[in-house]
Amino acid sequence: MKTAPAHPEVLPVGTTLDRYIMHRQHAFAFATGELSQLLRDIALAGKIVHREVNRAGLIDLTGEVGLQNVQGEAQQKLDVIADVRFRRALTNGKEVCALISEEEEGILFTGHNNGKYVVAIDPLDGSSNIDVDVSIGTIFSIYRRITPVGSEPSVEDFMQGGHEQVAAGYILYGSSTMLVYTTGYSVNGFTYDASLGEFILSHPDIKSPKNGTIYSCNDGNLDSYDEAVKKYLTVCRQRQYSARYIGSLVADFHRNLLKGGIYLYPPTSKNPDGKLRLLYECYPLAFLAGVTGCLAVNEQEAILNIKPVSLHQRTPFYIGAPKMVDELLECYKNEKRAH
Numbered sequence: 001m002k003t004a005p006a007h008p009e010v011l012p013v014g015t016t017l018d019r020y021i022m023h024r025q026h027a028f029a030f031a032t033g034e035l036s037q038l039l040r041d042i043a044l045a046g047k048i049v050h051r052e053v054n055r056a057g058l059i060d061l062t063g064e065v066g067l068q069n070v071q072g073e074a075q076q077k078l079d080v081i082a083d084v085r086f087r088r089a090l091t092n093g094k095e096v097c098a099l100i101s102e103e104e105e106g107i108l109f110t111g112h113n114n115g116k117y118v119v120a121i122d123p124l125d126g127s128s129n130i131d132v133d134v135s136i137g138t139i140f141s142i143y144r145r146i147t148p149v150g151s152e153p154s155v156e157d158f159m160q161g162g163h164e165q166v167a168a169g170y171i172l173y174g175s176s177t178m179l180v181y182t183t184g185y186s187v188n189g190f191t192y193d194a195s196l197g198e199f200i201l202s203h204p205d206i207k208s209p210k211n212g213t214i215y216s217c218n219d220g221n222l223d224s225y226d227e228a229v230k231k232y233l234t235v236c237r238q239r240q241y242s243a244r245y246i247g248s249l250v251a252d253f254h255r256n257l258l259k260g261g262i263y264l265y266p267p268t269s270k271n272p273d274g275k276l277r278l279l280y281e282c283y284p285l286a287f288l289a290g291v292t293g294c295l296a297v298n299e300q301e302a303i304l305n306i307k308p309v310s311l312h313q314r315t316p317f318y319i320g321a322p323k324m325v326d327e328l329l330e331c332y333k334n335e336k337r338a339h
Contacts, residue, residue: 010204010205011023011201011204012201013201013202013204014200014201015200015201016198016199016200016201017040017043017179017190017198017199017200017201018040018198020188020190020201021036021039021040022036024036024183034095034115034116034117035095035117035142035166035167035183037093037095038090038093038095038096038117038119038142038167039167039181040093041089041090041092041093041095041096042086042089042090042140042169042171042179043179043199044089045085045086045088045089045090046138046171046177046179046192046199047192047197047199048085048089049078049081049082049085049086049123049124049138049171049173050171050173050177050192050194052078052081052082052085053078053130053136053173078124078127078130078136079103079123079124079127080103082123082124082138083101083102083103083104083123083124085123086099086101086121086123086138086140087099087101087108090110090119091110091111091112094110094112094114094115095112095115095116095117096110096112096115096117096118096119097109097110097112097113097114097115097116097117097118097145097153097157098110098115098118098145098153098157098158099118099119099120099121100118100119100120100121100158100279100280100311101120101121101122101123101280102121102122102123102277102280102281102312103123105312106311107153107154107155107158107311109152109153113149113150113151113152113153114149114150115145115149116144116145116149117142117143117144117145117166118142118143118145118153118157118158119140119141119142119143120140120141120143120158120279120280120283120284121138121139121140121141121280122138122139122140122277122280122281123138124136124137124138125137125138125139125170125248125249125250125281126246126247126248126249126250126251128247129246129247129248134246134247134248134251135172135173135174135175135246135248135250135251136173136174136248136250136251137170137171137172137173137248137249137250137251137254138170138171138173138250139169139170139249139250139280139281139284139285140168140169140170140280140284141165141167141168141279141280141283141284141287142165142166142167142168143157143158143160143164143165143166144164144166145157146160155311158279158308158311159308159309160308161304161306161307161308162278162282162283162286162287162303162304162305162306163304163305165184165283165284165287166183166184167181167182167183167184168181168182168283168284168285168287168288169181169182169284169288170250170253170254170284170285170288171250172250172251172254174251176191176192177191177192178190178191178192178202178203178254179192179199180203180206180254180288181288182287182288182291184287184291185291186204186205186206186291187205187206187288187291187292188201188203188204188205188206189201189202189203189204189206190202190203191203203258206257206258206292207292207293208256208257208258208260208289208292208293208294208320208321209259209260209321210260210293210321210322210323211260211321211322211323211324212256212259212260212261212262212320212321212323212324213239213241213242213260213261214241214242214243214244214255214256214259214260214261214262215233215236215241215242215243215244215261215262215264215324216243216244216245216246216252216255216256216261216262216263216264217229217233217243217245217263217264217265217266218245218247218265219243219245221266221268224268224269224270225266225268226266226267226299226335227335228299228328228331228332228334228335229264229266229328229331231331231334231335232327232328232331233264235327235331244256244261249263249265249276249281249285253285253289253319256319256320256321257289257292257294260320260321261320261321261324262318262319262320262321262324262325262328263317263318263319263320264317264318264328265316265317265318266299266316266318267299267316271314273314273315273316274298274314274315274316274317275314276314276315276317277312277313277314278303278306278308278313278314278315279308279311279312279313281317282296282303282315282317282319283303283304285319286302286303286304286319287304289319289320290304293322294319294320294321294322294325295319295320295321295322295325295326296317296318296319296325297318297319297325297329298315298316298317298318299316299318299329299332303315303317303319
C-alpha cells in the first residue's frame with residue numbers, strides 16, 4: 001500500500017467519477033493527467049458493456065460464438081464484444097501503447113507508441129453465466145511502461161510484477177453496475193446511474209473485515225483439492241460458515257470484500273497450476289485487496305510476489321479476510337510438517 005498524499009480532501013458520496021478523478025489528480029504532485037484519462041477510457045468502455053449486457057437477451061448476444069480463446073475456453077458472444085469495446089476505448093484514448101487480453105494470445109499494439117501505459121485485462125470474467133443472467137465482470141491492471149516512450153512496447157512492459165501496478169480494479173455487472181478501483185492509496189466504489197450516464201461514488205474508502213464467515217469455492221472439485229484445502233473446508237463446515245459461490249470471480253470477490261470471506265481456487269488434477277490467470281485476474285485483485293486489508297496468496301507466497309514468466313500464466317488463488325487466509329496457510333504448514 002502506498003503512502004497517501006498529505007490531507008487530501010474527502011469527497012462525499014454522490015461525487016461523479018470524473019470529478020473524483022480530477023480531484024485525486026490535483027492531490028498529487030507531478031500528476032500530468034494521462035492516468036486520469038486512461039481511467040475515464042476504462043469507465044467509458046464499462047458503460048458500453050453495461051448497455052450490451054443489459055440488452056443481451058433481446059438482441060441475441062447470449063450463447064457461444066463457436067470458437068475457443070487462447071485459454072481453450074469456449075468464447076461467448078459477449079466475450080468478443082467486451083474485448084472489442086475495451087480494446088477500442090483504450091486505443092482511441094491514446095494513453096495506452098499496448099494491452100494484453102484473456103481473449104488474445106499475444107500483445108495487442110494500439111499504434112500509440114507515445115502512450116505511457118500498458119493494460120492487462122480480462123474483458124468479461126464469468127461469461128459462462130451470461131445465459132442465466134448472473135453477475136459477471138471486467139478486471140483490469142495498469143502499468144507504467146518501462147520501454148522508452150516513443151519506441152514499440154514489448155513483453156517486458158507486462159512482466160514487471162504485481163507490485164509495480166499503478167492502478168487496478170474491476171467492473172461488476174449485476175443488480176447494479178459498479179466500478180471499483182485503486183491507485184494504491186484507497187479503494188473506492190462507483191455505482192453506475194444509467195439515467196445520468198455517470199458512475200457515482202457510493203462506496204468511499206472501502207475497508208474489508210479482518211475475519212468473515214463466508215467461503216467461496218467450487219465444491220464439485222472437492223475430491224481434486226489437496227489435503228490442506230480439504231481440511232480447511234472441513235473447519236469452515238464445522239463452524240457452520242456460509243458457502244457462497246457464483247462462479248464469477250468478480251462477483252464472488254466483491255461480496256467477500258464487503259462482507260468478509262475467503263475465495264479459493266486451488267490446483268486440481270485437471271488444472272495442476274490453478275486456473276486463474278496471474279497478470280489480469282490475480283494481480284489486479286490482489287493489489288486492490290491489499291489496500292483494503294485483505295490477503296491474496298497461493299499455497300507458497302503472496303500473489304504480488306510471484307514472478308511473471310508468461311502472459312497467460314496461471315496460479316492457485318486464495319484471497320480474502322486475513323484471519324481466514326492465515327488459517328488456510330496454517331493448514332498448509334501442518335500438512336507439510338506431517339510429511
